[in-house]
Amino acid sequence: MFVINRMTKNPMTVTADTKVDEVAYLMKKHNFRRLPVVEDGKLVGFLSDSDIIRVSPSPATTLSRYEINSLLAKMCVRDIMKKDVISVNVDATIEEAALLMYKNKIGGMPVVSNVGAVVGVITETDIFKTFVDVMGLLDSKTRITLEVSDKIGVVKDIATIFGDEGVSIDSLITCKKDDGKYEIVIRADINDVNNIKTKLEEKGYKVIHTVKIG
Structure with a gap:
């Protein structure tokens, strides 16, 4: 923008x-x-x-x-x-x-x-x-926050998980933490949050928060 x-x-x-x-x-x-x-x-x-x-x-x-x-x-x-x-x-x-x-x-x-x-x-x-607007806060989306390590291919791996479950990601933002790890915030239309959370955790990704905003 x-x-x-x-x-x-x-x-x-x-x-x-x-x-x-x-x-x-x-x-x-x-x-x-x-x-x-x-x-x-x-x-x-x-x-x-x-x-x-x-x-x-x-x-x-x-x-x-x-x-x-x-x-x-x-x-x-x-x-x-x-x-x-x-x-x-x-x-x-x-x-x-x-x-x-x-x-x-x-x-x-x-x-x-x-x-x-x-x-x-x-x-x-x-x-x-x-x-x-960037976060799509007026569009009533589900927000999932992950904690991940800094390594190549993380975003691609996470996007693949969402894609395999038929979920389109509306926005994805990363933020570096003081300990060197990253928080990844994803917003999307998700019907079954527990299913996505399970799939992410099966791949070793820690889901630290979920909420629907808007």
Whole structure:
């Protein structure tokens, strides 16, 4: 899967000279949490609702609503935006985007074209939805978790067992454990879970969990 298929396309943008109170209104009106900042079509910053909250007076302030709005009206986006922006190319995979967000502890980032133009925004919600789709969690499948050793041919062997029983695997994901072994998570339409479990265990594969989700 690619970022271009999961991002919010053609996002609303603002300029660095836009007043903070105007941006705050736009974000609230359209329910946005992040906005790219552009100049001459190129990305120069990124603004989030947390940046606006950071410069807003405390709820305990004695300032009136007029005074608060007046204060924000004096600030420009350039004064509070993040200038060292982490972005991802539109041709990147969703895994690359997820890794960037994870390593940099951010909840979203702009997506740019090969010439630097902002073409989208990708967020943690988009990544989360991708995970749900990849795992087929809305399709009411049976989930089987196996613990296996790291050796060549394991996936082929397991797929053969499922195929011999007439079961088509919808998704298969592996995850390395701290002890060097792997967990393999398989999702499929399985009518007789006990039968599949028995066949797997007869081949020496340890079934550690089964459940139907969705």
